[in-house]
Amino acid sequence: MPRLRHAVRDLLARQPTHVPDETLQGVLLILSELVTNAVRHAALLSPTIGVEVALGGGRLRVAVEDGHPYRPKALAAEPTGDHTGGRGLLLVKALTAEAGGVCDVEQTGAGGKVIWAALPLAAA
Template identity: 40%
Template structure:
């Protein structure tokens, strides 16, 4: 089960998944209060790992998995991208006239450590990169707020797991009264009554 120190989501095998992964990274790190310097290193790393996974030959219906995790004790931010394909990621040193092949060079330069291993499901591989994030903090306490108080970028507990909120909109409830629709980083949208209590991280409350 994911905790607020560990956010996972799956992306379709399309070019639109690269900007979506970056947007999710911004939302997650913003919710964690991670500094701009770490974000500026994490974004290009994820922007290299995701396209690499998308280029791996696999059945067209296989999605890629992304995990963003933090360790306050070690002061590290960990990015993981998994795919169902084979092969080994290797750092190349392309010639001056080559326009590609430098992705893992960038990852190796920015990361404190990187590598790969078998996916937990047993099919394919997961490539990871760890970045130093000395200012990263541990998982905060939680509190309950009315759904209408939740804002974009915050994180709520949905069916026992933490989900980052990508968007919020109002919507009339079928039985009458106001409702709130939360667009989530993973899984379907959540539609609840405006006054329904939701668990939110302490320090992320607005209004």
């Protein structure tokens, strides 16, 4: 995971659009959680994942795609008291909301999913 964070940090440092440090740190944590979630929960049906980082429209968007059809519910609702999973996605949801961004899950045409988060580059 450290290699991914360093690669994304280096990629964004080379872009003409400035990414505030607070936004960068939040995105790196979100990306780590999304990749960890994909590896932990989707690896059996999806041995490969895709990672996307995009700058545009005043936002920084990160997305992780896997081939597993399960759509996690942690981004849609708060867990019940006996809920023991999804804490990483709840962290993603909280970090994204705190930054004034949005996150969601979308199905892919191949039957998998993309979980993404987009944070504004300017303070919310």
